Amino acid sequence: MPNIKSAKKRVLVNQTKAAQNRATKKAYKEAVKAFEASVKENADNKQELYTKAVSLVDKAWSKGVLARNTASRKKANLAKLLNK
Secondary structure, eight states, X not given: OOOSHHHHHHHXXXXXXXXXXXXXXXXXXXXXXXXXXXXXXXXXXHHHHHHHHHHHHHHHHHTTSSOHHHHHHHHHHHHHHHTO
């Protein structure tokens, strides 16, 4: 446990940021899974699920949760699934 006031604050801030990062990561993973399920079932709403998944991947990249190339790779794989 830290003794210095600024170190105590860093612990709290790091916990908050870690929770936000987990929430962002979970949101895009759930969107990707929903899209993949809709492609597997050949559902009618797969285009809008694709748009939502790509949007959440972009948001994760802009918040620094995903690296640029990782986000690009995920979006390319989603597009490949959509056009299959």
